[in-house]
Amino acid sequence: MLNSVVNLKLKAYSEILKKIITAEYKPGQRISEKKLSEQLNIGRTPVREALLQLRQEGLIYAVPQSGTYITKIDLQSAISARFIRESIEVKIIKEASALNKDQIFIKLHTIINNQKLFSIQKNVEKFFEEDEKFHKEFYEITNHKQVWDWLQTINMQLNRYRMLSLKVKKLSWKNLIQQHENILQAVENHQPNEAELLIANHLHLMLDERKTLLQTFPEYFTHLNS
Numbered sequence: 001m002l003n004s005v006v007n008l009k010l011k012a013y014s015e016i017l018k019k020i021i022t023a024e025y026k027p028g029q030r031i032s033e034k035k036l037s038e039q040l041n042i043g044r045t046p047v048r049e050a051l052l053q054l055r056q057e058g059l060i061y062a063v064p065q066s067g068t069y070i071t072k073i074d075l076q077s078a079i080s081a082r083f084i085r086e087s088i089e090v091k092i093i094k095e096a097s098a099l100n101k102d103q104i105f106i107k108l109h110t111i112i113n114n115q116k117l118f119s120i121q122k123n124v125e126k127f128f129e130e131d132e133k134f135h136k137e138f139y140e141i142t143n144h145k146q147v148w149d150w151l152q153t154i155n156m157q158l159n160r161y162r163m164l165s166l167k168v169k170k171l172s173w174k175n176l177i178q179q180h181e182n183i184l185q186a187v188e189n190h191q192p193n194e195a196e197l198l199i200a201n202h203l204h205l206m207l208d209e210r211k212t213l214l215q216t217f218p219e220y221f222t223h224l225n226s
Contacts, residue, residue, distance in 0.1 A: 008042055008043065008046035009046040009049045009050055010050075011040075011042060011046070012036075012040055012042045012046045012047045012049075012050035013049075013050035013053055013054065015040050015042075016036065016040075016047075016050055016051070016054060017054065017059070020054070020059050020060075020070055020160065021156070021159050021160055021163055022124070022125055022128075022163055023160070023163060023164055023167070023220075025070050026070065026220070027070055027071065027072040027073055027160075027219075027220040027221070028069060028070060028072055028219065028220070029069065029070045030066075030067045030068065030069050031060070031067075031068050031069070031070060032067065032068065033047055033048055033051060033068070036051075051068065057156060058071060058074070058077075058156075058157075059071055059156060071222075072219075072220055072221055072222045073157055073160045073161055073164070073220055073221050073222070074157045074221075074222050074223055075157075075161075075210075075214075075221050075222065075223045075224060076223040077154075077157040077158075077223075078157040078158045078160070078161040078206070079206075079207070080154075081151075081154050081155050081157060081158035082158055082203060082206050082207070084151070084154065085151060085155070085158070085203060086199075086200055086203040086204070088147060088151070089135065089138070089199055089203060090196045090199055090200055092138050092139055092142055092144060092147075093138060093183065093187060093192075093195045093196055093198075093199045094192040094195065094196055095142040095144075096138050096141060096142050096187045096195070097186065097187045097190050097191060097192035097195045098190065098192065099141065099142075099187075100190075102188070104141050105141075105184065105187070105188055107137055108134060108137055108138075108184050109184070111130050111133050111134045111137065111180075112134070112177060112180050112181060112184065114126075114130045115127055115130045115131065115134070115173075115176075115177050115180070116177060118130060119173045119174065119177065124163070124166045124167060127166060127173060128162065128163050128166060131162075131176065131180075132159075134180055135148075136148050138187075158206075161206065161213070162206065164213060164217060164220065165206070165209055165213050168209075168212060168213055168216050170212050170216075171209055171212060171213070175205075176202075176205075179198065179201070179202045179205075180202075182198050183195060183198045183199055183202060186198055
């Protein structure tokens with residue numbers, strides 16, 4: 001019975017979190033425990049517990065006598081998470097560049113091919129999932145998956161930002177794919193300095209795109225002067 005309750009809470013949490021990350025639940029939007037329970041077909045107790053966790057993580061907030069709302073994207077938190085991610089990932093990429101087994105890179109080629117397919121289909125969620133898989137794979141092949149898991153606890157605002165950027169028509173998915181291909185080529189060719197430069201530039205893209213994104217969705221952010 002206890003496991004069943006825990007599983008329902010995790011299911012509710014995962015479903016609501018996904019809708020926040022993908023902006024299906026928009027920043028600033030009001031949500032209700034009752035409606036969420038109906039939409040997810042999950043009891044109100046596990047939904048309430050999931051909302052409590054999301055509130056602790058800074059993704060929702062409650063206003064007395066008003067209701068519960070999705071927090072706006074904290075731009076400063078997103079920028080700080082990007083900084084930490086870059087600081088770690090350049091080291092991850094350099095380690096990957098020293099690996100000699102070509103077969104470990106097959107999955108990365110598959111991921112890029114999937115991105116090309118989802119780009120044609122304009123499937124934002126699937127494209128984002130493959131983008132995450134691309135970066136995660138480098139942590140796994142260098143035996144640093146635990147580091148990736150740790151990063152997810154600080155990446156939520158960054159992931160909301162990145163997902164939103166994929167919805168801006170001016171920002172090219174083709175450019176992201178090309179950067180991934182260049183990074184993988186440098187890693188496969190055992191060019192650690194080139195790979196390090198490419199991943200740093202790739203992760204810096206968030207800052208380059210900031211003006212366009214904020215002009216498109218100014219009402220979705222806090223700390224706009226960061």
